[in-house]
Amino acid sequence: MRLTRYFLPVLKENPSEAQIVSHRLMLRAGMIKQQSAGIYSWLPMGFKVLRKIENIVHEEQERAGHIAIQMPIIQGADLWRESGRYDDYGEEMLRMSDRHGRDMLFTPTAEEMVTDIFRAHVNSYKDLPLTLYQIQWKFRDEIRPRFGVMRGREFYMKDGYNFDLTKEDALHAYNRHLVSYLRTYERMGLQAIPMRADSGPIGGDDTHEFLVLAETGESEVFYDSAVTDLTFGDRDIDYDSVEQCQAVLEEFTSKYARTDETHDEAKFNELPKERRRVARGIEVGQIFYFGTKYSDAMGATVVDKDQKQVPVHMGSHGIGVSRLLGAIIEASHDDKGIIWPEGVTPFHCGIVNLKQGDEEADAACETLYAALEAAGLEPLYDDRNERAGGKFATMDLIGLPWRITVGPRGLKNGVVELTCRRSGESEELAPEAAVAKVVDIYANL
Ligand code: 5CA
Numbered sequence: 117m118r119l120t121r122y123f124l125p126v127l128k129e130n131p132s133e134a135q136i137v138s139h140r141l142m143l144r145a146g147m148i149k150q151q152s153a154g155i156y157s158w159l160p161m162g163f164k165v166l167r168k169i170e171n172i173v174h175e176e177q178e179r180a181g182h183i184a185i186q187m188p189i190i191q192g193a194d195l196w197r198e199s200g201r202y203d204d205y206g207e208e209m210l211r212m213s214d215r216h217g218r219d220m221l222f223t224p225t226a227e228e229m230v231t232d233i234f235r236a237h238v239n240s241y242k243d244l245p246l247t248l249y250q251i252q253w254k255f256r257d258e259i260r261p262r263f264g265v266m267r268g269r270e271f272y273m274k275d276g277y278n279f280d281l282t283k284e285d286a287l288h289a290y291n292r293h294l295v296s297y298l299r300t301y302e303r304m305g306l307q308a309i310p311m312r313a314d315s316g317p318i319g320g321d322d323t324h325e326f327l328v329l330a331e332t333g334e335s336e337v338f339y340d341s342a343v344t345d346l347t348f349g350d351r352d353i354d355y356d357s358v359e360q361c362q363a364v365l366e367e368f369t370s371k372y373a374r375t376d377e378t379h380d381e382a383k384f385n386e387l388p389k390e391r392r393r394v395a396r397g398i399e400v401g402q403i404f405y406f407g408t409k410y411s412d413a414m415g416a417t418v419v420d421k422d423q424k425q426v427p428v429h430m431g432s433h434g435i436g437v438s439r440l441l442g443a444i445i446e447a448s449h450d451d452k453g454i455i456w457p458e459g460v461t462p463f464h465c466g467i468v469n470l471k472q473g474d475e476e477a478d479a480a481c482e483t484l485y486a487a488l489e490a491a492g493l494e495p496l497y498d499d500r501n502e503r504a505g506g507k508f509a510t511m512d513l514i515g516l517p518w519r520i521t522v523g524p525r526g527l528k529n530g531v532v533e534l535t536c537r538r539s540g541e542s543e544e545l546a547p548e549a550a551v552a553k554v555v556d557i558y559a560n561l
Pocket of ligand 1: 256399435
């Protein structure tokens with residue numbers, strides 16, 4: 117993409133309404149525009165990152181054997197009356213009626229609808245296990261929408277639902293989700309720590325939240341510092357293996373890590389003092405096992421081996437896809453702007469032409485641009501007639517991990533400059549070598 121042909125409405129001034137750095141940077145980098153409290157338009161660069169995050173979530177869900185569907189955003193009230201949640205959900209549920217006076221609502225989550233799909237089409241234990249998921253817009257009429265996409269009213273969520281014959285099978289599904297989430301967040305350059313949590317209006321016994329540590333996080337968290345040493349890495353896990361998933365769950369959840377809702381001061385104090393941490397975190401996902409709560413209420417049963425009708429065991433599992441943009445920026449920025457992890461960056465590499473209009477510099481930029489594209493990467497070429505300082509400021513603000521700077525002086529010596537956004541380090545390389553290095557970095561992700 118050439119910047120002169122793109123739509124990147126960066127703001128020079130700090131927007132006064134933004135209280136936290138991710139919100140400020142998303143507005144300044146022209147990623148989102150607020151339309152109402154907690155409701156945003158996604159401008160091209162914000163939308164691009166949203167899609168990247170969404171793709172990673174899809175890939176990891178599919179890897180875990182989960183199957184994508186899409187359910188409607190506007191739902192009838194009847195299913196929610198069956199489960200009892202039409203009344204229970206309260207003012208967070210945005211309600212409306214259609215022209216026939218039928219009660220409708222904007223979906224805040226989808227346990228009821230997915231259970232309805234299940235009961236209409238699945239009758240036998242032979243069709244289990246089954247996990248269906250979607251990535252879809254949700255609406256919750258939050259009392260205090262704030263911090264941009266972090267606590268929106270309209271937000272994008274991956275919500276997945278497992279259906280299993282027995283509690284043991286459903287707990288395996290729970291563990292499998294935990295494993296796949298660890299992998300998902302790490303691919304985005306994030307450490308998200310599973311913490312024992314409270315189930316709230318979803319209901320259920322077992323639940324973990326995934327928290328990214330950040331001073332601006334809304335949740336207070338208490339943990340053993342040893343949990344931050346754990347990384348999932350590129351382990352090759354067989355998601356069908358009960359033992360393997362169980363082992364990962366135990367490794368990642370046996371140390372003390374809890375949100376304030378489940379915090380147990382006495383237990384926490386059993387830890388050596390130097391390992392006790394009290395901090396804040398951003399909740400980027402939550403997994404639940406809730407047994408037969410919805411299948412009982414809505415008659416979602418299958419016949420078992422003995423031809424007996426039994427209610428299925430379920431759980432639901434969410435990832436805050438739009439919130440993740442904010443969480444990634446909170447975890448990865450400096451005073452100049454965003455620093456995108458390679459896995460989610462909107463463009464792979466920036467190209468800055470220090471002397472637009474100079475024949476050689478222009479030609480060298482075109483060659484670099486073509487070479488990066490030919491290697492399957494997306495460069496962003498700042499081809500504006502701007503002074504170098506302005507171009508650097510924009511690149512730093514929008515946070516592309518790599519930048520190639522091209523100027524007449526370097527070209528005389530046959531070199532361009534390759535700069536790493538995170539470390540700030542630069543090296544002079546022949547143009548082909550710079551391209552080769554960038555290609556190599558992304559090939560090894
Ligand atoms: N049905 C279950 C799981 S499918 C569910 O709704 N879980 S949840 O309430 O925990 O939401 C899942 C994730 O969505 C949360 O972990 C959080 O990351 C994100 N989320 C929840 N509310 C908001 C909000 N108002 N704005 C942005 N993201 C949100």
